[in-house]
Amino acid sequence: MSEVILRAKGLAKRFGHVQALHQVDLELIRGKLTVFLGENGAGKTTTLKIILGFLFPDAGSVDKIQPGLRIGYVPELPAFFPWLKGEEILGLTAGLFGLGETESKKRRDEAAAFLSFDLSQLKRRVRTYSHGNQKKMAYLQSMLLDPDLLMVDEPFSALDPVAIKQVRDLFIRLREAGKTVFISSHLISEAEKLADQVIIIKQGRTLLQVDWPEFVQKGIYVRARRVGSIEKIIRDRWPESQTSDDWLEGFILRREWEEFLSGLNDDLKEAALKDVEIRPPDLESFFLFWNRYRSR
Known part of the structure; x- marks a missing residue:
């Protein structure tokens, strides 16, 4: 502890x-x-x-x-x-x-x-x-x-x-x-x-x-193009995600993303794989995301 x-x-x-x-x-x-x-x-x-x-x-x-x-x-x-x-x-x-x-x-x-x-x-x-x-x-x-x-x-x-x-x-x-x-x-x-x-x-x-270290192990950075129906589906699933002119982005748990993909039909899954970028979290992107969008 x-x-x-x-x-x-x-x-x-x-x-x-x-x-x-x-x-x-x-x-x-x-x-x-x-x-x-x-x-x-x-x-x-x-x-x-x-x-x-x-x-x-x-x-x-x-x-x-x-x-x-x-x-x-x-x-x-x-x-x-x-x-x-x-x-x-x-x-x-x-x-x-x-x-x-x-x-x-x-x-x-x-x-x-x-x-x-x-x-x-x-x-x-x-x-x-x-x-x-x-x-x-x-x-x-x-x-x-x-x-x-x-x-x-x-x-x-x-x-x-x-x-x-x-x-x-x-x-x-x-x-x-x-x-x-x-x-x-x-x-x-x-x-x-x-x-x-x-x-x-x-x-x-x-x-x-x-x-x-725990977040790096369990989390991912997700960035999706703001095109087609995949944007709405991601926003509905993760309402805390944020948007710029061309992108929707956020940090989520890897397990959640895998569960999300498994529940999509073939067309949506293809769109997700084409228009969504995922990568391990890095501290610079994490800081810039929170500093850009978040306040209390």
């Missing part, structure tokens, strides 16, 4: 005349990697900051169900005190969280080796680092805490392809250790390689949360 470690319910937040969040609900599950998807301005970063305690919601709640939950955070654009060297920042972090020198050095060295971060850079001020190494520095700082939950806003920004692979492997390693990872990303192709859970947000509202 999945163990929920954190639950957000009914989050709402206004900034002046802008209602950033209306109704955000989500659950984070132990040992799972959750991908948080939405357009620019959908409310992803605001949600993360409320969960972290950087902002207070106008309504709703965040319940940390796991006692003593340790949370690490890597922002999209890491910010450090510009006058401090890397080793000083890590030392302050270790001191604030009561880590001994031996343990903090062990964790630092393990994370640095995993991310190919040159430890000699710690002698320099972080402001002199490249953007990519500043991002790696933020990962180092979070990994000092041995977090139960790692939250990352745009985890792959500023990183080269080698570093992207290293960060992806880091997430997998954390998941295998029973840790929980929550990432907000626009790089859907990378997120899809990792996703256990997918949450889609639009205009400050949660549209859905889905078990992605």
